[in-house]
Amino acid sequence: MYDELIIPSRVLLGPGPSEANARVLKAMTTPMLGYLDTAFVRVMDDTVALLRQVFGTENRLTFPVSGTGTAGMEAALVNVIEPGDAVVVGINGYFGGRIADIAARCGGDVTTVEAEWGTHIPADSIADAVTRTRPKLVALVHGETSTGILQPLDEAIAIAHEHDALFLADCVTSLGGQPVDVDARGIDIAYSCTQKCLAGPPGLSPITFSERAGDVIRRRKTPIQSFYLDVTLLEQYWFGTPDVQQRAYHHTVSMSLIYALREALRVVMEEGLAARYRRHELHARALLAGAKAIGLEPAAEEGYRAPMLTTLRIPEGIDDVTIRKGLLEEDGIEIGGGLGSFAGKAWRIGLMGESATERNVRLVLNALEKRLFVVRKAFG
Ligand SMILES: Cc1ncc(COP(=O)(O)O)c(C=O)c1O
Numbered sequence: 001m002y003d004e005l006i007i008p009s010r011v012l013l014g015p016g017p018s019e020a021n022a023r024v025l026k027a028m029t030t031p032m033l034g035y036l037d038t039a040f041v042r043v044m045d046d047t048v049a050l051l052r053q054v055f056g057t058e059n060r061l062t063f064p065v066s067g068t069g070t071a072g073m074e075a076a077l078v079n080v081i082e083p084g085d086a087v088v089v090g091i092n093g094y095f096g097g098r099i100a101d102i103a104a105r106c107g108g109d110v111t112t113v114e115a116e117w118g119t120h121i122p123a124d125s126i127a128d129a130v131t132r133t134r135p136k137l138v139a140l141v142h143g144e145t146s147t148g149i150l151q152p153l154d155e156a157i158a159i160a161h162e163h164d165a166l167f168l169a170d171c172v173t174s175l176g177g178q179p180v181d182v183d184a185r186g187i188d189i190a191y192s193c194t195q196k197c198l199a200g201p202p203g204l205s206p207i208t209f210s211e212r213a214g215d216v217i218r219r220r221k222t223p224i225q226s227f228y229l230d231v232t233l234l235e236q237y238w239f240g241t242p243d244v245q246q247r248a249y250h251h252t253v254s255m256s257l258i259y260a261l262r263e264a265l266r267v268v269m270e271e272g273l274a275a276r277y278r279r280h281e282l283h284a285r286a287l288l289a290g291a292k293a294i295g296l297e298p299a300a301e302e303g304y305r306a307p308m309l310t311t312l313r314i315p316e317g318i319d320d321v322t323i324r325k326g327l328l329e330e331d332g333i334e335i336g337g338g339l340g341s342f343a344g345k346a347w348r349i350g351l352m353g354e355s356a357t358e359r360n361v362r363l364v365l366n367a368l369e370k371r372l373f374v375v376r377k378a379f380g
Helices: 022-027 038-055 069-080 094-105 123-133 154-162 211-218 231-238 255-271 273-293 320-329 358-378
Strands: 061-066 086-091 109-114 137-141 166-170 189-191 204-209 309-313 346-350
Touching: 022 255, 038 061, 038 204, 038 255, 061 069, 061 231, 061 255, 069 094, 069 137, 069 166, 069 189, 069 204, 069 211, 069 231, 086 094, 086 123, 094 109, 094 137, 094 166, 109 123, 123 137, 123 154, 137 154, 154 166, 166 211, 204 211, 204 255, 211 231, 255 273, 273 309, 273 358, 320 346, 320 358
Parallel strands: 086 109, 086 137, 137 166, 166 189
Antiparallel strands: 061 204, 189 204, 309 346
């Protein structure tokens, strides 16, 4: 026999998942409905309408993909890229690298534009690559969770469009924490996740495709390699098609996750997007000021720091794992370690969605200060 599930209490201040809102957890206990029950279709329609508001778009093709942020990434790429298509991908951290990997698996002829981890990608290096390779798609990560950089998008979007390319933004970390503004900026494809600034459980990836992106997909010469992520089939489930007014089964979506997303988006819109962005900025500023006061320096370039994810350099002589293990096991606080070239060199503190509070800023700073003091005292 196994015991009843009991988990330790944690304050989630890592790169995600962040704390799920209590109303969202409650919504997940709502009973199942059939995937084409009219009552469930209403829940789907509400979710789409709310997602359009949070993305800042009127795109018809806006819905949650089943699967986490990586499913959204894969859906974006597998629908657009055909073998041999030129693709430009910015890489200044781990997730840009993942986009390039998937784009190559789709048969894309990938050109990467690289910048040092912890810095942004300058628009002129994107312009060079785009002019040289005339890509079908230009892809950038908006909030690079591995480094804490918030990448400026506007110039890159203008460059992509001047050269007739589609522009893709990974908004996994930014959506709900900073403006994404899909239509105002002219982003063609954006995807996100539910477990960071939207304060839901992991499991869905909200995605949106512009009319232009939809046209590119419909004009493909080769079939979309993935059945599960084929947007032309998913469209028939989420919206029906103009000729077939009725929605068609594609796969059994998770009702519980869609109930959760609908509630999470209601919470976001009740707070208001502008107020939510301000809250993320306020607490990130407080965290950074407090970190500096206890001798921790930011690892991300000034002027390009993502409010929802702060990276801090680990001081000389401090062991990354010892500190994080102590925080987790004794203080019940999760923060993230570094990935890739930041491994062992930087901590990642997420203040995302429900987790972005003054209380959590104080909590993590006090706990870190205490632990750093003990280590510094022991080793002089
Ligand atoms: C910027 C970015 N893109 C993509 C992903 C992948 O999302 P997931 O882990 O939900 O599949 C993440 C996850 O942290 C991310 O931070």
